[in-house]
Amino acid sequence: MKRPVTTLFWFTCDQRLHDNEALLAAAHGSDSLICVYVHEPWVNGHGLWGYIGAANQRVEFLGQSLTALAESLTEVGQELLELEGHPESTLGTIIEKFSVAKVVRSVQPGSYEQQAWAKLQSQHPNVVFVEHHTRSLFTTDQLPFAIADLPPTFTKFRKQVGKLDTILPIAAPTKLPPPPSALIELSKNMATAKASSSGALPVLGGESNALTRVASYFSSDLPHSYKQVRNSLDGFDNSTKFSFWLANGNLSPRLIINALNRFEQSQGANESSYWIYFELLWREFFHWHALQHGSRLFSFSGVQQRRPLGSYYPERFRKWAAGNTPYPLVNAIMKELLATGYISNRARQISASCLVNELAIDWRYGARWFEQHLIDYDVASNWGNWQYLAGVGADVQAKRHFNLQKQQAQFDPNGRYIKHWCGDHTPLPLDSVDAADWPI
């Protein structure tokens, strides 16, 4: 008699049922399925350089996303097991306890996540491990180059992939194989993320909230003016705000392109509607770029292996992070980030340029601060964009230096944005000095 096949599906940044090829592959041919999400200790505890892993708004959004995922899974005969600990040990225990034959997950662009996968594989040589691409627009088969030969800049990448067809999103499953009965008992005693909301933004995690935003955005005329307004410092509808749900995988990029195509067919295409695709290509580029470069994405000299200037100045960094620099525009941006967990693309560029150029701080401290606070934190886009601005990434220019006065005059000419986040606060000098005017 054939032994029943038990498969473990490891949910990561693919917290959805629609267009989830990895989940469907896990279900295929399995008699029972274990759906797991692992909360890693560093997220709630202290991570690199003593920072906490993720600020409240990020944790809350994740909690909402997982609660919604658990509900969706129940509707198709499954349940979500949330575990706490290092993936190698927590998943290892489940693999052994339930004699798991196959482990499936989505490809993760971060090198840390890849190392965890490799370690798990080496600890369980008799188990089959399979990964699928669920975060990208294109498949590896579609790309006209191997990942190792990815074009070094976005422009070259876009020229080669811009005309490729985007595959249609796959429908969500209506039924999944059940979990093993012993698992149902086990999961009753497990801690699960609590969905709460105290956020200052009108966004909630979860697949159905993501799909609602896509539907409402494309049923409005906003795509026709996207390019003109996307550089604004703030304003909810001045950009799509898809990033929150893309980051957790509540939303498939292919579903967005499909909705965009339908919008253009019925309402007409223009430069602005094309620009939404253009920006999603930036995301796509950074996804493959992260896979290509592995841990170099986090190294000081970047993928170019070009050592930049910049060091760690604790006082300057604290002032930047809290919004107490001599630059009112940067202060407003950093206060918005702390209060909401989101800042616009323009704001990200300005604050990153200030950290690298005016404050001469090692860019990685800025990237790590964004990682902690951005609800839409995405390893590939965040570290890729930071390297780009610091002049050590996918760019031919040495580094990008934004003129803060010009940016303020162009994007906040009446001081409305600064006033909103900083009130009448007078900016502080950059460095503390002693009585003889020496930097402390």
Ligand SMILES: Cc1cc2nc3c(=O)[nH]c(=O)nc-3n(C[C@H](O)[C@H](O)[C@H](O)COP(=O)(O)OP(=O)(O)OC[C@H]3O[C@@H](n4cnc5c(N)ncnc54)[C@H](O)[C@@H]3O)c2cc1C
């Ligand atoms: C220093 C820095 C750090 C960043 N960190 C992140 C991050 O952690 N997570 C993240 O999703 N984006 C990051 N970005 C990119 C960009 O700022 C955000 O994707 C965008 O602001 C999200 O808002 P939106 O969805 O309304 O974007 P829209 O303008 O509506 O763009 C649509 C989508 O295109 C993609 N996109 C747009 N611009 C970029 C870009 N420059 N790089 C990659 N993808 C892009 C996003 O998926 C976005 O949701 C960063 C940019 C900079 C300069």
